[in-house]
Amino acid sequence: MSKLVLTRKESVGNGKDAVLVHKDGEILVKINVAKVSGKSVKLAFESFNNIVSIDREELYDKKYLSE
Numbered sequence: 001m002s003k004l005v006l007t008r009k010e011s012v013g014n015g016k017d018a019v020l021v022h023k024d025g026e027i028l029v030k031i032n033v034a035k036v037s038g039k040s041v042k043l044a045f046e047s048f049n050n051i052v053s054i055d056r057e058e059l060y061d062k063k064y065l066s067e
Contacts, residue, residue: 004019006019008033009033010033010034010035010036011032011033011034011044017032017033018030018031018032019031019032021052027048028047028048028049028051028052029045029046029047029048029052029054030045030046030048031043031044031045031046032044032046
């Protein structure tokens with residue numbers, strides 16, 4: 001399991017504050033901080049192929065863990 005905790009600035013067009021999820025140099029998901037408002041942060045996830053699905057945890061649980 002990999003874990004990364006960091007601080008990022010709100011993206012302002014250049015995307016250089018993005019977080020990249022990759023395997024062997026192939027970018028699978030790009031994550032940007034789209035907006036910061038008070039105690040709330042809006043994240044933007046971009047998948048570059050059809051191999052990766054992106055879900056909120058509660059939807060994932062409903063899809064795959066509910067009986």
